[in-house]
Amino acid sequence: MQGKVCLITGANAGIGKEVCMELATRGAEVVMSARNRAQGEQVKDQIIAKTGNKRVRLLVADLSSFQGVVGLCEAFRAEYQKLDVLVNNAGIFLTDYRETSDGIETQWMVNHLAPYLLTRRLLDLLKNAQEARIINVSSKAHLRGRIDFNNLNGNGKYDGLTAYSQSKLANILFTKELAHRLAGTHVSSFALHPGVVNTHIGNKNSGGWMSWAWKLGKPFMISPAKGAQTIVYLATEPQLAGLNGLYFVNSRPHPSSADSTDRELSNKLWKVSEEQTREYLTVA
Numbered sequence: 001m002q003g004k005v006c007l008i009t010g011a012n013a014g015i016g017k018e019v020c021m022e023l024a025t026r027g028a029e030v031v032m033s034a035r036n037r038a039q040g041e042q043v044k045d046q047i048i049a050k051t052g053n054k055r056v057r058l059l060v061a062d063l064s065s066f067q068g069v070v071g072l073c074e075a076f077r078a079e080y081q082k083l084d085v086l087v088n089n090a091g092i093f094l095t096d097y098r099e100t101s102d103g104i105e106t107q108w109m110v111n112h113l114a115p116y117l118l119t120r121r122l123l124d125l126l127k128n129a130q131e132a133r134i135i136n137v138s139s140k141a142h143l144r145g146r147i148d149f150n151n152l153n154g155n156g157k158y159d160g161l162t163a164y165s166q167s168k169l170a171n172i173l174f175t176k177e178l179a180h181r182l183a184g185t186h187v188s189s190f191a192l193h194p195g196v197v198n199t200h201i202g203n204k205n206s207g208g209w210m211s212w213a214w215k216l217g218k219p220f221m222i223s224p225a226k227g228a229q230t231i232v233y234l235a236t237e238p239q240l241a242g243l244n245g246l247y248f249v250n251s252r253p254h255p256s257s258a259d260s261t262d263r264e265l266s267n268k269l270w271k272v273s274e275e276q277t278r279e280y281l282t283v284a
Ligand SMILES: NC(=O)c1ccc[n+]([C@@H]2O[C@H](COP(=O)([O-])OP(=O)(O)OC[C@H]3O[C@@H](n4cnc5c(N)ncnc54)[C@H](OP(=O)(O)O)[C@@H]3O)[C@@H](O)[C@H]2O)c1
Pocket: 009, 010, 011, 012, 013, 014, 015, 016, 034, 035, 036, 061, 062, 063, 064, 088, 089, 090, 091, 092, 110, 137, 138, 139, 140, 193, 194, 195, 196, 197, 198, 199, 200, 201, 204
């Protein structure tokens, strides 16, 4: 991975931290994105100390606002002319309805609209790389997902798991639509389920039975380092060159839900997401 620039969101914790550690070990230039500067700096120092790779940078951005995503893009563009690997990993699970400062339901924003906007604003830099990859961290939860175009925010009947599943289905639809739209370029997009991983995603922002169930399940979950493996595989495996739009589990292509392969749906989602982010799509 020498000479390759990799941008990873949600890099300060859980799966994202381990992806950064592994890519730094393999010699990549690792650009970490995190919303908490102190935590980000601490992890950055750990990665440099453990891997000996000094080409690790931190960009601070809160991806729950459109301006936060734009700020991250601008900070990245100020330093780099190309991007080889973009890992859209930052994600959140909430049991209660929370609206962002832009009036968007938070899981829809952080889990889907932020990756959509970030990717679109960085597409030219991805095209500048010799062979670029966009990796969207989805989940098996997409299987119970449905895109409710009439009520993307889940107003009135909010259920956290339904909103999470919707956003994770959106990750795969976005991946597949990107693959269609990028056909003929040397930019590929992949989605994946990392496994059920022992991180804090299930109890950081959730209450009630869900938080308890997550804590009880922890002994049966895989480690964050193991959870990072499919992402690292997708970022580094030379044999994937030429493949596009696939969903992976355990570093192997895997079937995803019928909805996730519906081209009409992915095209509609692209257009609706474009509408939601329109004001922020143009790079100055
Ligand atoms: N763990 C699993 O079993 C599992 C299964 C399937 C899919 N996934 C997916 O894997 C990805 C990583 O999750 P994880 O399990 O590693 O969870 P995690 O440890 O909670 O990490 C999530 C990361 O996203 C960041 N994040 C959340 N909201 C953000 C915001 N507004 N702005 C910027 N960053 C934000 C978090 O930052 P803070 O530390 O500041 O909160 C953290 O760095 C997610 O997309 C998740 O949906 C996880």
